[in-house]
Amino acid sequence: MxxxxxxxxxxxxxxxxxxxxxxxxxxxxxxxxxxxxxxxxxxxxxxxxxxxxxxxxxxxxxxxxxxxxxxxxxxxxxxxxxxxxxxxxxxxxxxxxxxxxxxxxxxxxxxxxxxxxxxxxxxxxxxxxxxxxxxxxxxxxxxxxxxxxxxxxxxxxxxxxxxxxxxxxxxxxxxxxxxxxxxxxxxxxxxxxxxxxxxxxxxxxxHSVFHNYQDTILLVDKGEKQVSSTVGHDLMHNHPFAEQRFLQAPQNLSKLKLVLENGNLDEFIKIVESEALTLHAMMMTSMPYFILMKPNTLEILNKIWKYRNETKIPVCFTLDAGANVHVLYPEQYKNETLQFIKDELVGYCQNGQYICDEIGxxxxxxxxx
The missing domain is CATH 3.30.230.10 (Ribosomal Protein S5; domain 2)
Structure with a gap:
């Protein structure tokens, strides 16, 4: 070591x-x-x-x-x-x-x-x-x-x-x-x-399902964050839920390791979306508390849930420490997912901007x- x-x-x-x-x-x-x-x-x-x-x-x-x-x-x-x-x-x-x-x-x-x-x-x-x-x-x-x-x-x-x-x-x-x-x-x-x-x-x-996995980044808010990531990290020192979070993360990593090997996308979605929301929950429950999501962020999340429930296409989201949404999905569903993004999600992006990316x-x- x-x-x-x-x-x-x-x-x-x-x-x-x-x-x-x-x-x-x-x-x-x-x-x-x-x-x-x-x-x-x-x-x-x-x-x-x-x-x-x-x-x-x-x-x-x-x-x-x-x-x-x-x-x-x-x-x-x-x-x-x-x-x-x-x-x-x-x-x-x-x-x-x-x-x-x-x-x-x-x-x-x-x-x-x-x-x-x-x-x-x-x-x-x-x-x-x-x-x-x-x-x-x-x-x-x-x-x-x-x-x-x-x-x-x-x-x-x-x-x-x-x-x-x-x-x-x-x-x-x-x-x-x-x-x-x-x-x-x-x-x-x-x-x-x-x-x-x-x-x-x-x-x-x-697992092969993660080869060329797609990430379409929806640029919801391009302004400077009101609370920097450095400040956000520091607020975990006296956070009331820090101890539980620091136990949860390695447990989720163990679960995700198995998923990355076996390709279980239902489990992948649960872990990844839960992790994204937990990150923002930590921000909302720190002292001082803050919210980096925007109303349009929440609209997009609800649209993704609705689309997934209706189509059974395994599209999910993760979030960074900001308002933007990363839409994750297998390459085989690229055409229909991009169409969904153009039809229903682009309107929530600042100036209609989004970036198509994939695993590198x-x-x-x-x-x-």
Missing amino acids: LSETDFIANSISSDIYQGIFTWSAPSNIALVKYWGKKQDQIPANPSISFTLNNCKTITKLGFSKRHFDKLSENNSTFSFDLLFEGKPKEEFKPKIQKFFERIEKYCPYLKNYHFTIDTQNTFPHSSGIASSASGMAALAMNIMSLEKELNPEMSADFFYKKASFLARLGSGSACRSIKGAVVAWGEHQEIKESSNLFGVAFSPEL FGSQLILEN
């Missing part, structure tokens, strides 16, 4: 003066939710997610060795420029600065380089889709590509585990966007090699021509 100290890059066996890497990393949507965390981005309960395919961040990392003048300059600061869609984005820099500060212990070479971070999303900015997970995952992959150049003997297994470990320190759920179609994060006795420090790909055979496979290195 790897510990935090195993991720400290103690020795550099090679050197590199400049270069560019580009990685894409996807968003993910949790099926069993993580809500509440301990110090250093450690989850209060295990979670498991579908990796998405189309909603992703693409980040190019340029780097060059810094030359220090002993009289006028020292290497006590991080040096980086941040571009979003090719243009400087100063308001994003504090988050990257904080990320570098958190990971410096494990990547002590960072201050030796000046970085140019150029990032973009394949989904609309301010769409209500969280970009912190995909963004931090893509940046972590680029940093690990640099570290791989500095330590060429690094194994592929360690490369991906440390990338997930670093991504987690930027945004907890980012550790689930590194590798795998289905990724578990948090210690669980039935998940092989599971860890609080990084995400692990679901290792049993995924994690981060990818983009090779420059």
